[in-house]
Every structure is written in structure tokens, then in C-alpha cells.
Amino acid sequence: MHIMEGFLPPVHALGWTAVSVPFLAWGLRSMGRGLRAHPERRMLLGVAAAFAFLLSALKLPSVTGSCSHPTGVGLGALLFGPVAMVPVGFVVLLFQALLLAHGGITTLGANVFSMAIVGPCVSYGVFRAVAALGLTRSAAVFLAACVGDLATYVTTSAQLAWAFPAASGGFAASFLKFAGIFALTQVPIAISEGLLTVLVVNAMARFNAHELRALPVMAVRAREPA
Amino acid sequence: MKRRTWWILAAVILLTVLPLWLARAPAGGFGGADDAARQAVGTIAPGYRPWFAPLVEPASAEIASLLFALQAAAGAGVIGFWLGLSVARERARRAADPTREYDADR
Numbered sequence: 001m002h003i004m005e006g007f008l009p010p011v012h013a014l015g016w017t018a019v020s021v022p023f024l025a026w027g028l029r030s031m032g033r034g035l036r037a038h039p040e041r042r043m044l045l046g047v048a049a050a051f052a053f054l055l056s057a058l059k060l061p062s063v064t065g066s067c068s069h070p071t072g073v074g075l076g077a078l079l080f081g082p083v084a085m086v087p088v089g090f091v092v093l094l095f096q097a098l099l100l101a102h103g104g105i106t107t108l109g110a111n112v113f114s115m116a117i118v119g120p121c122v123s124y125g126v127f128r129a130v131a132a133l134g135l136t137r138s139a140a141v142f143l144a145a146c147v148g149d150l151a152t153y154v155t156t157s158a159q160l161a162w163a164f165p166a167a168s169g170g171f172a173a174s175f176l177k178f179a180g181i182f183a184l185t186q187v188p189i190a191i192s193e194g195l196l197t198v199l200v201v202n203a204m205a206r207f208n209a210h211e212l213r214a215l216p217v218m219a220v221r222a223r224e225p226a
Numbered sequence: 227m228k229r230r231t232w233w234i235l236a237a238v239i240l241l242t243v244l245p246l247w248l249a250r251a252p253a254g255g256f257g258g259a260d261d262a263a264r265q266a267v268g269t270i271a272p273g274y275r276p277w278f279a280p281l282v283e284p285a286s287a288e289i290a291s292l293l294f295a296l297q298a299a300a301g302a303g304v305i306g307f308w309l310g311l312s313v314a315r316e317r318a319r320r321a322a323d324p325t326r327e328y329d330a331d332r
Contacts, residue, residue: 005278
């Protein structure tokens with residue numbers, strides 16, 4: 001989902017940066033406040049950040065014949081709320097932009113918006129919705145991580161389509177083209193991310209039941225089958 | 227580990243490996259989707275020239291894979307530390323109080 005360095009016109013690059021900066025500030029504030037109030041959550045936050053680092057470094061092959069990577073930010077969004085994942089996603093994307101020439105500084109705002117803002121927010125929303133429907137926790141976690149991952153790539157497609165509307169067909173034609181590249185490739189990878197997130201949440205439920213119980217997100221816990 | 231954990235791991239591996247056979251191999255095969263998008267921009271807006279270049283480019287594909295491996299290792303290291311610590315902590319608790327039942331017994 002990385003929009004390459006220089007591949008957004010200056011106005012778009014600036015616009016997405018302006019949109020993302022307040023979220024980053026909000027995320028840092030909320031993260032700092034959360035950790036001061038609950039220092040015992042530091043370990044789990046570290047695990048959530050590590051999960052995002054690990055997954056976004058794995059470029060997996062997909063059915064379209066190209067490679068893409070999961071984002072790993074859904075897990076943290078479910079545990080600590082969506083804004084807490086903005087700084088984490090930002091650090092991952094900054095690392096890749098500065099050291100790997102993967103993504104870029106000019107496109108950082110747009111990439112943060114798709115991976116660290118839209119993805120976690122969609123994951124969080126899906127989790128709440130599925131949990132409210134009364135499905136099992138595993139089903140809610142799986143769908144949340146999977147759909148959030150896909151949402152990131154749909155967002156990237158829309159961002160590129162907005163910047164580069166097709167000569168005939170405009171935004172819609174362009175969007176379909178980019179979605180064909182990003183979203184389609186992402187389908188099996190998003191399923192993998194959903195499954196891996198379930199594994200980590202299961203391990204947390206087993207080993208960190210005490211810390212999990214105190215987390216507001218898991219308080220809306222869906223029932224787990226006996 | 228629970229049997230379900232193994233099934234989930236097997237599904238992830240299958241989802242990763244199967245595309246290697248299923249995908250109609252394009253020319254050059256299994257490049258990055260990011261690169262495919264860059265080419266798409268080239269066909270939609272042939273006149274567009276990127277106006278900013280990466281400040282630092284990895285010296286080669288090998289160096290890039292080193293950095294990606296480093297990123298993955300950092301993440302996996304922290305997760306491994308947490309899992310190891312958790313298992314040891316639970317074992318210690320159980321040794322201290324063998325009568326109590328723990329979630330892990332389920």
C-alpha cells in the first residue's frame with residue numbers, strides 16, 4: 001500500500017499530511033495518557049507494535065501474481081483503540097521510507113492515513129459491530145483484522161485514483177485499475193492477517209487475562225465457545 | 227498447543243504458498259504491488275514525473291532484504307520474548323499454587 005516517493009502531486013501530498021498530523025498528535029497523547037494510567041499495559045503495547053513491525057515486513061505472494069504485505073495494525077486497534085495505532089504505523093512507515101526507499105517522505109501523510117488511520121478505525125468498528133451481533137471473540141477478531149487490512153488497500157487505491165483520474169472514465173475507472181492491483185492482491189493476505197491476529201489474541205487471552213480484562217475494548221468481549 | 231492453533235498456522239502457510247502455483251505467472255512474476263501501481267500511474271498519466279526522489283536508497287536488493295529482515299526480526303524478537311516470559315510466568319504460578327486451575331488447562 002506504499003505510495004512511492006514523489007508519486008503524489010504536491011497538493012495531494014500536503015493535503016494528506018495535513019489530515020494525518022492531527023491524528024498522530026491525538027494518538028501520541030492518548031498513548032501517553034493510557035500508559036501513565038496503566039503502566040502494566042506496556043508489555044502488550046510492545047507486542048502490538050512488534051506485530052505491526054513483523055507483519056509489515058513480510059511481503060507475501062498473492063493470487064494476482066504480485067506481492068504485498070499485511071499491516072498488522074488491527075491487533076493494536078482492538079486492544080488499545082484505533083488512535084493508539086497511529087504513532088505505531090507512523091514509525092513503521094517512517095523506517096521504511098527513510099531506510100528502504102519503500103514509500104516516501106512526501107507520501108508519508110497519505111500512507112499514514114491509509115495504514116495507520118483508516119485500517120485501525122475500520123478494524124475497531126468491525127470488531128464492535130461483530131461483537132454486538134453476538135459472534136465469538138475469534139470471529140470478531142478475525143473479521144476485524146481482515147477487513148481493516150483490506151480497507152487500507154482500498155484507501156490507497158482511492159488516494160491514487162483521486163490523484164490520477166483516468167482520461168476516460170475519471171476517478172471510477174482509475175479506482176478500479178488501482179483496486180485491481182492493491183485490493184485484489186490483498187485478499188488472501190488479509191485472510192492470513194486475520195488468522196494470525198486471532199492466534200495472538202488467543203495467546204493474550206491465555207497468558208494475559210488479567211491485563212486484557214482491564215482493557216476497554218475487550219470489555220465488549222463476545223462470548224467464546226465452551 | 228491447542229489443535230486449533232496448528233490448523234490456523236497451516237491455513238496461513240497454505241494461503242501463502244498456494245498463490246505461487248495458482249497465479250498465472252506474469253512476466254517477471256511476483257514483483258511488488260507498489261511497483262505495479264507505479265506502472266499504472268505511468269499508463270494513466272504518461273506525462274507525470276515524480277517530483278521527489280528517496281533520500282537514501284538501499285545499495286542493492288540484498289541490502290534491502292537485510293533491512294526488511296531486520297525489521298521482521300525486531301518484531302518477532304519482542305513477540306518471542308513476551309511468549310517465553312508468559313509461559314515461564316504461568317509455570318511459576320502453577321508451581322507456587324498447584325491446586326488452582328488455570329485457563330491454560332482448558
